[in-house]
Structures are given as structure tokens and as C-alpha cells.
Amino acid sequence: xxxxxxxxxxxxxxxxxxxxxxxxxxxxxxxxxxxxxxxxxxxxxxxxxxxxxxxxxxxxxxxxxxxxxxxxxxxxxxxxxxxxxxxxxxxxxxxxxxxxxxxxxxxxxxxxxxxxxxxxxxxxxxxxxxxxxxxxxxxxxxxxxxxxxxxxxxxxxxxxxxxxxxxxxxxxxxxxxxxxxxxxxxxxxxxxxxxxxxxxxxxxxxxxxxxxxxxxxxxxxxxxxxxxxxxxxxxxxxxxxxxxxxxxxxxxxxxxxxxxxxxxxxxxxxxxxxxxxxxxxxxxxxxxxxxxxxxxxxxxxxxxxxxxxxxxxxxxxxxxxxxxxxxxxxxxxxxxxxxxxxxxxxxxxxxxxxxxxxxxxxxxxxxxxxxxxxxxxxxxxxxxxxxxxxxxxxxxxxxxxxxxxxxxxxxxxxxxxxxxxxxxxxxxxxxxx
Amino acid sequence: xxxxxxxxxxxxxxxxxxxxxxxxxxxxxxxxxxxxxxxxxxxxxxxxxxxxxxxxxxxxxxxxxxxxxxxxxxxxxxxxxxxxxxxxxxxxxxxxxxxxxxxxxxxxxxxxxxxxxxxxxxxxxxxxxxxxxxxxxxxxxxxxxxxxxxxxxxxxxxxxxxxxxxxxxxxxxxxxxxxxxxxxxxxxxxxxxxxx
Ligand SMILES: Cc1cc2nc3c(=O)[nH]c(=O)nc-3n(C[C@H](O)[C@H](O)[C@H](O)COP(=O)(O)OP(=O)(O)OC[C@H]3O[C@@H](n4cnc5c(N)ncnc54)[C@H](O)[C@@H]3O)c2cc1C
Numbered sequence: 363x364x365x366x367x368x369x370x371x372x373x374x375x376x377x378x379x380x381x382x383x384x385x386x387x388x389x390x391x392x393x394x395x396x397x398x399x400x401x402x403x404x405x406x407x408x409x410x411x412x413x414x415x416x417x418x419x420x421x422x423x424x425x426x427x428x429x430x431x432x433x434x435x436x437x438x439x440x441x442x443x444x445x446x447x448x449x450x451x452x453x454x455x456x457x458x459x460x461x462x463x464x465x466x467x468x469x470x471x472x473x474x475x476x477x478x479x480x481x482x483x484x485x486x487x488x489x490x491x492x493x494x495x496x497x498x499x500x501x502x503x504x505x506x507x508x509x510x511x512x513x514x515x516x517x518x519x520x521x522x523x524x525x526x527x528x529x530x531x532x533x534x535x536x537x538x539x540x541x542x543x544x545x546x547x548x549x550x551x552x553x554x555x556x557x558x559x560x561x562x563x564x565x566x567x568x569x570x571x572x573x574x575x576x577x578x579x580x581x582x583x584x585x586x587x588x589x590x591x592x593x594x595x596x597x598x599x600x601x602x603x604x605x606x607x608x609x610x611x612x613x614x615x616x617x618x619x620x621x622x623x624x625x626x627x628x629x630x631x632x633x634x635x636x637x638x639x640x641x642x643x644x645x646x647x648x649x650x651x652x653x654x655x656x657x658x659x660x661x662x663x664x665x666x667x668x669x670x671x672x673x674x675x676x677x678x679x680x681x682x683x684x685x686x687x688x689x690x691x692x693x694x695x696x697x698x699x700x701x702x703x704x705x706x707x708x709x710x711x712x713x714x715x716x717x718x719x720x721x722x723x724x725x726x727x728x729x730x731x732x733x734x735x736x737x738x739x740x741x742x743x744x745x746x747x748x749x750x751x752x753x754x755x756x757x758x759x760x761x762x763x764x765x766x767x768x769x770x771x772x773x774x775x776x777x778x779x780x781x782x783x784x785x786x787x788x789x790x791x792x793x794x795x
Numbered sequence: 796x797x798x799x800x801x802x803x804x805x806x807x808x809x810x811x812x813x814x815x816x817x818x819x820x821x822x823x824x825x826x827x828x829x830x831x832x833x834x835x836x837x838x839x840x841x842x843x844x845x846x847x848x849x850x851x852x853x854x855x856x857x858x859x860x861x862x863x864x865x866x867x868x869x870x871x872x873x874x875x876x877x878x879x880x881x882x883x884x885x886x887x888x889x890x891x892x893x894x895x896x897x898x899x900x901x902x903x904x905x906x907x908x909x910x911x912x913x914x915x916x917x918x919x920x921x922x923x924x925x926x927x928x929x930x931x932x933x934x935x936x937x938x939x940x941x942x943x944x945x946x947x948x949x950x951x952x953x954x955x956x957x958x959x960x961x962x963x964x965x966x967x968x969x970x971x972x973x974x975x976x977x978x979x980x981x982x983x984x985x986x987x988x989x990x991x
Contacts, residue, residue, distance in 0.1 A: 726885075788844045
């Protein structure tokens with residue numbers, strides 16, 4: 363705590379006052395805290411890490427910096443598109459974390475000085491840290507699709523960060539005529555939530571089937587395969603006539619020219635390699651890279667993702683800074699909320715050990731991703747992983763995991779849909795409760 | 796509730812005794828392993844969704860259940876795939892962890908009239924093994940405060956032989972259904988759901 367200065371002291375005591383009005387939380391800052399951790403980003407990874415740090419060692423002072431007062435989970439945001447949920451059902455605040463004694467600051471981090479161990483924000487504040495955790499999620503590679511940028515995305519949403527764009531897309535679907543065409547442009551690998559675009563197509567189809575059955579969804583995809591493809595297409599055949607002339611869903615893969623080259627926002631035309639489609643509603647999901655702050659803080663490699671030690675999630679580039687969630691490279695874990703939640707626990711546990719001058723323990727990782735295909739119809743993919751020190755990899759444990767069997771009964775698929783909702787209830791409570 | 800301190804202290808103490816190389820040999824700690832379950836089974840094993848709470852399972856029941864999932868003896872949606880990723884040693888550690896957590900009843904809706912009838916039926920048909928209104932875990936899982944939908948699935952699984960139950964249980968359920976109809980089972984489940 364050598365570089366603890368007066369300004370920090372004011373920050374911490376200020377934070378305490380705020381925390382105290384929320385729940386009279388037991389932050390033990392009467393004396394000096396043992397150490398300070400600053401968490402950048404209050405999404406899945408950041409919020410889980412902040413909470414678990416406080417649970418594991420209440421002597422650590424944790425500040426979480428996040429611009430938004432509310433977080434909207436991407437998971438189950440596709441059910442907002444189908445009308446099964448409202449945006450309020452996927453909205454979470456930070457009072458739970460404050461109750462664990464996390465100091466919440468609503469601001470945007472603009473820079474991380476790894477040498478001075480200092481985080482700077484848009485409001486002009488700076489925060490000193492002993493360890494910093496960065497979980498900023500993704501940003502988009504604008505310009506990869508001609509005519510599609512951040513401004514156009516307000517009218518033609520990507521909705522790949524849940525929130526206002528999810529609501530816009532839902533409204534557009536509601537306003538669409540029966541017989542309209544919805545085009546979903548799926549991204550190239552790697553991207554956040556590999557089954558996400560296909561769950562989205564499924565849930566939009568679920569809505570159209572009952573409300574606008576003459577309509578059609580076309581998925582334009584630069585890839586030839588996608589996560590749980592066999593299970594999705596099986597479900598689409600059963601529920602939406604996939605493969606027939608009247609199918610609600612059509613999928614155009616890379617080999618068939620599915621790569622999108624440009625968007626004409628004014629005419630609502632989307633141009634793939636082989637065809638131009640006039641759409642009523644467009645959902646363009648651009649290629650992705652680590653969140654912007656990872657770039658300004660110099661935490662990324664050439665490909666735009668953050669290389670880390672996958673046991674502690676400490677950056678390979680800047681010591682003392684840990685990157686987790688979608689922004690990090692945690693091969694072979696997919697970029698999912700479940701992964702971010704588990705990585706946050708491994709990272710928090712390693713940081714607690716380090717700050718207590720102990721060796722970090724051995725991590726254990728898991729991922730289970732549910733997708734809703736239709737009414738009472740859910741599928742999943744899961745894997746248990748172990749840490750491979752020699753390769754710095756999170757490696758799948760042989761024989762574990764895998765996808766829902768293709769011959770699963772309708773009863774099993776119904777239960778999977780219910781368990782998907784149960785998972786949502788439990789993980790959001792684990793993160794924000 | 797078992798405080799965090801009681802869990803952390805022995806683990807940290809154990810950690811301190813180990814030389815750095817054996818930290819690795821010892822594998823993930825019980826708390827680390829348990830942390831991989833909470834996204835589905837709730838923070839510290841207390842579910843707020845339809846998955847069952849595993850807090851307060853006896854170590855024996857937890858271990859038997861995981862092994863039944865692993866071998867396929869008990870049918871499941873995802874747990875068969877999940878259980879195969881954990882060694883017997885891992886399972887032993889998790890079992891120890893969850894047996895120390897205090898179960899907290901899930902907040903859920905239930906039918907009051909059914910729950911009242913359910914209490915009577917429970918006392919008559921179930922209490923002998925699932926003592927204390929289903930709170931006792933010695934003869935099986937904690938039933939009180941579990942998700943009603945999950946318990947409904949469990950009863951279906953017993954009926955379909957997707958899950959092995961004690962013979963005396965199927966006998967009891969059968970005679971209850973003969974006397975009170977299928978509504979009897981539902982009433983009992985409402986009673987467990989009412990314990991929050
Ligand atoms: C449609 C869809 C469906 C999905 N479904 C599932 C699912 O079913 N299961 C599953 O496991 N995963 C799912 N996911 C993936 C999951 O949402 C992400 O993997 C997860 O959110 C990643 O967590 P994160 O912490 O990396 O990023 P995020 O959760 O995006 O959090 C990043 C946070 O950082 C903040 N931030 C960014 N920059 C700054 C800055 N400079 N300063 C301060 N704060 C900043 C942001 O405001 C945000 O709150 C889905 C994703 C999508 C798009």
C-alpha cells in the first residue's frame with residue numbers, strides 16, 4: 363500500500379458513505395484495507411469477481427467501475443425478442459453488490475496505467491489499485507461490413523449487447539407486416555455466445571409462427587458450421603418447417619455465399635456474396651473483438667483479444683492486470699456468461715491468494731449453455747475443463763460434456779427449456795445477489 | 796448458515812501447510828469445485844430457480860447421486876454429461892462442502908389448501924423416512940423448500956424407472972395414489988413448496 367495517497371483515502375471514505383446508506387454494509391475500512399482491487403466493468407465477469415472477492419476476503423477493498431446504473435443480461439434477451447419476457451425481466455442493479463461491501467462507481471474507465479497501478483475515468487477521477495480486473499466484454503469491428511457502423515446500428519440493431527437495441531429490435535418485429543422478411547447476419551468466429559444467433563432465429567420464429575406466419579427469417583452466415591447445428595436444424599424441422607418451401611427459417615452458410623458484404627441502410631437492402639435481399643427487419647451482428655478499454659490499456663494481441671494466464675487471468679502483457687470474460691483468450695472455453703462467471707471465481711480466488719502472499723490454487727472450470735428453440739423446447743451444450751499448466755490452456759475433460767442427444771424425448775427437451783430458465787434465475791442471483 | 800469463515804479457515808490452513816508443488820498435486824479445493832455448480836444450483840447450493848438445491852445434502856447422498864449420474868443409472872438432462880467431468884475425489888470434496896451448507900427454502904408460489912392436505916398426507920405416508928416434514932436429510936435429499944417443478948419431475952422419474960427409489964417408497968406412493976388420487980402427490984409437493 364505504498365502508493366496510497368490522500369486522494370485515494372478520500373475516494374475510499376466517500377465510497378464507504380455511499381455503501382453505508384445502501385445497506386449499512388460491513389466494509390471494514392475503519393483501518394486501512396488490506397489491499398485494493400479495482401474492477402473495470404460490471405457485467406457478468408466483473409460483477410461476479412467483485413462479489414466473490416468480498417466473500418472470500420472481506421479485508422480487501424473492492425471498487426467496481428461501470429457506466430450504467432443497470433445491466434441487461436444478453437442471456438434470455440432473445441426471449442425479449444419473442445415477447446416471452448420484458449426488458450425489465452433481464453435488468454439487474456448493483457444494490458446486491460453494494461450489500462457485499464463493493465464500492466460501486468458509475469463512470470467509464472478511459473485508461474489503465476499498469477506501471478503506476480492506476481485506473482482513470484471519464485469524469486477525471488483516478489483510482490489506485492494493487493490488482494485490477496478488466497471484464498469489458500466485446501466491441502465491434504466496424505467497417506468489416508460496408509455501410510454498417512455504430513450510427514446505423516441504432517436503426518438496424520445488432521442487439522449483441524442487451525439493452526436499448528434489444529427493445530428497438532423487438533419493436534421492429536412487432537411493427538412488421540405479416541409476410542415480412544427478417545434478415546439476421548451472423549458473425550465470423552470467434553464471437554460472444556456461439557449458439558446465440560441461432561437461438562435468436564429460433565425465438566423470432568416462435569413469435570412469427572403465431573403472430574405473422576407468412577413471414578420468413580433468413581440467416582446469412584459466413585460460416586459453414588455453427589454451435590449445436592444438428593440440434594438446431596432438427597428443432598427447426600420439427601417446429602418451423604425447416605427445409606420445406608414454407609419454412610420460417612432459411613440458413614445460408616458460407617459455402618452458399620452467406621457472407622454479408624454490405625448494408626444499404628436507407629433502402630433496407632443487405633448484400634451477401636450471391637444475393638441482395640430487401641428486408642423488413644435487419645439484425646446485423648458484426649465481427650467482434652475485446653472491449654474498447656482493452657485496446658486503450660494495451661491489453662490486446664494482434665487479433666484484438668487479451669492473452670492471459672488461464673489459471674489467474676493475469677494479463678500476459680501487463681502484470682497486475684487481470685482480464686476475463688469475453689475479452690480474454692481462455693481457449694478452449696467459449697465466450698459465454700457461464701464461462702465469464704467461472705473465470706471470475708478462478709480469478710478472484712487467485713487474487714485473494716496473491717494478496718495474502720499464498721500460491722494460487724488449482725482452478726476448475728465448467729460451461730453449460732442452454733438455448734431455447736421453441737415452446738417447451740430447449741437444448742444444451744456443456745463441458746467440464748481442467749487447467750493445463752504446460753500449455754496454458756483450459757482443456758476439456760475427456761468423456762465429459764457434449765450436447766443434448768439427438769434422440770432426446772420431447773419430455774427431456776421440455777425439461778431443458780425449464781432448466782434454461784432455472785439457470786437464468788440462479789446465475790443472475792450468483793452474479794448480482 | 797455455516798459462515799464463510801468456518802469453510803475458509805481449514806482450507807487456508809491446509810493451503811499454508813502445503814509446499815508450493817503440492818498445492819497442485821492436491822487439485823482444486825472443495826470451494827473451487829463447488830463454485831462451478833452455483834450458476835445452476837444456486838449460490839452455495841441454494842437454488843432460486845427450478846434446479847434442486849444441493850445445500851444440506853448429506854455427503855453420502857450427494858456422492859451416490861453423482862455416481863448414479865456418472866454411470867447413467869439415473870437418467871438426466873445435463874447432469875449425466877456434467878458428472879462425467881469430475882473424479883471420485885472431486886465428488887468427495889464437493890460432497891463435503893455442500894453437506895456443510897444450510898438449506899434455505901426456495902421462494903415460490905404454492906396452493907395453500909393443497910399444502911394443508913399435503914401436510915396430512917406427508918405425515919401419513921412420507922414422514923417415517925423424510926422426517927421433520929421433509930427437512931431431515933438422513934434418508935435422502937432435503938425435500939422441504941425444493942422447487943415444486945423439480946419435485947414433480949423427480950416423481951415422474953421414479954414412476955418411469957428413470958431413477959431408482961427405495962421399494963418402500965414406491966409402495967407408499969402407490970397406496971397414497973390409490974386412496975387420494977394423483978392429486979395426493981401434488982398436494983404433498985405443495986406442502987414441501989410451502990416451507991420457505
Ligand atoms: C443474444 C445473446 C445470448 C446469450 N445467451 C447466453 C446464454 O444463454 N448463456 C451464456 O452463458 N451466455 C450467453 N451469452 C453470452 C454472455 O452474455 C457473455 O458471454 C457475457 O456477458 C460476457 O461477460 P463479460 O463480463 O465478458 O462482458 P459483459 O457481460 O458484456 O460486461 C461488460 C461490462 O463492462 C462494462 N464496460 C465496458 N467498457 C467499460 C469501461 N471502459 N469502463 C467501465 N465499464 C466498462 C459494460 O458496460 C458492461 O457492463 C449471450 C450473448 C448474447 C449476445
